Amino acid sequence: MKKTLKITLVILMFANNIIAQSTERFIRIIGNSSYEFKADTYRVYFNISEILPNNYNKEEYKSLESNITETMDFLKKNGIKENQIFKNYKNKNSANYNNVKSEFYFMDITNKETLSKINSMKNTGFKIEMTKFLYLNIDPNIETNLSKQAISDANRKANSIAKEIGKKVGKVLNIEDKSASCCTDFGETDQDSVTKKYTLNITFEMLD
Secondary structure, three states: OHHHHHHHHHHHHHHHHHHHHHHOOEEEEEEEEEEEEEOOEEEEEEEEEOEOOEOOOOEOOEOHHHHHHHHHHHHHHOOOOHHHEEEOHHHHHHOOHHHOOEEEEEEEEOOHHHHHHHHOOOOOOEEEEEEEEEOOOOOOOHHHHHHHHHHHHHHHHHHHHHHHOOOEEEEEEEEEEOOOOOOOOOOOEOOOEEEEEEEEEEEEEEEO
């Protein structure tokens, strides 16, 4: 008799557990937000070389040291400070390409007008190789703001669906962040703007 009673209790407990799980109601929503970041710094890669004599172009020899001095003076006159210019050691193996002595640099510029002046520089020994874009002044609160917007987006979607099926949205049961650290460091890019999306998977309780 006792054994039969124990078996009956186990069966009832198991049945109640099944019923509880089957009646649990929730909805999982993806909340989205996005932000377009604008580059705030131009990174200009350039090289300075000696000028070899060229009878066709009527060019006389000009030393590397002379061209470096001339280029640095030009940059200084156009508002580029010494602490904005860096040696580019990645190209050190190309320093004597075609038996021409060269030095490789890059500089960080925040003013577009200054960039235009540098691009117009007329010096055979100065050559801009490429320009990259940097994002150095990112708002430290941007991810917090984007996550709040994503939550609002998910909440709006959940309430819209709940209304259609005659339900109400209850408490948040779970939040899964898919975009943490999305907006901290972009490195160098080829575009002057970058759009980043922020996504949250949010599970809401559904009520009658």
